[in-house]
Amino acid sequence: MVIGPKPADIPLIRRTLAVYKVSSIITGIFLLGLVVMMVTRYGLGSDIELNGPSGFIALSPVDTLTGFNLSIFLLAVHGWLYVLYLACDFVLWRVLRWPFWRFLWIAMGGIIPFLSFFFERQVPRQVEAVIAGLSPEDAHRVAEGSAA
Template identity: 80%
Template sequence: MAIGPSPKDIPAIRRTLAVYKVSSVLTGTFLLGLVVMMITRYGLGSDIELNGESGFLALTPVGELTGFNLSIFLLAVHGWLYVLYLACDFLLWRLLRWPFWKFLWIAMGGIVPLLSFFFERQVPREVEALIASLEAEQRARPATEGASA
C-alpha cells in the first residue's frame, strides 16, 4: 500500500484547502498590521489608537491611550488567526500525509511577513495537482481491474 492521501479523503482535503486559503490571506494581512504595530510601538514608542483624544486614528505614546488600542487588537486577532492557519496546515499535513518538515515550512507563513501570500498560491496548486492525480488514478483503476478479470 502506497503512502499518500486516500481518494476517500478528497472532500475533506477540498474543505480544508478552502479554509486554508482564506486563513492564509487573513493571517498574512494581520501579520502586516502587526509589523506596522511593532514598528510604531518599539521604534516610535507609540501605540495605534482609535477614537482617542487625538482623533479617529493616531499614534499615542504607550500608556497614554484614551481610546481603543488598535495595536493590541492587531496582536490578538493575528494570534487567533494564526491558530486557525496552523490548524488548517496541520489538517492538510495529516490528510495529505506530507513529511513533517512541510508542516513546519507552511507554518512559517504566519510568522514571516508576506510568506503566507506566497503559500496561499503555491499550496493550493500543489494540493489540486495531487487531487487531480488521485482522481485520475481512481478513474483508471476500475478500467484496469475490469480488464484483468
C-alpha cells in the first residue's frame, strides 16, 4: 500500500495550502521586523517607539518608553502568526503523510529569516506534485463528490 494523501482530502489540502501561502509571507515579514527589533534592543539598547516624545517613530531606551512599544508588538504578532504557520504546516504534514523531518524543516521557515519566502514557493510545488501523482480515477471520484 502506497502511503500518501487520500483523494477525499484534496479539498482540505488546497484550502490549507492557500492559508499556508499567505501565512508564510506574513510570518516572514514579521520575522524580518523581529530581527530589526532584536538588533535595536540587544545591539543598541533601545526599543522602537511610536508616538513618543521623540516623534512619530524613534529608538528610545527600554526604560523610558511612553508611546506605543512597536518592538513588543512585533514580538507578539510574529508569535501568533507563527502559530498559524505551524498549524498549516502540521495539517499539510498529517494529510499528505510526509515524514516528520519535513514537518520540522518547514517549521524552520518561521524561525530562520527569509526561509519562509523560499518555502512559500517550494511547498506548494511539492504539494501539487503529490496531488498530480494521484491516479486519474481517484481525482475524478473527488471531482464528482465535490460537485454533488
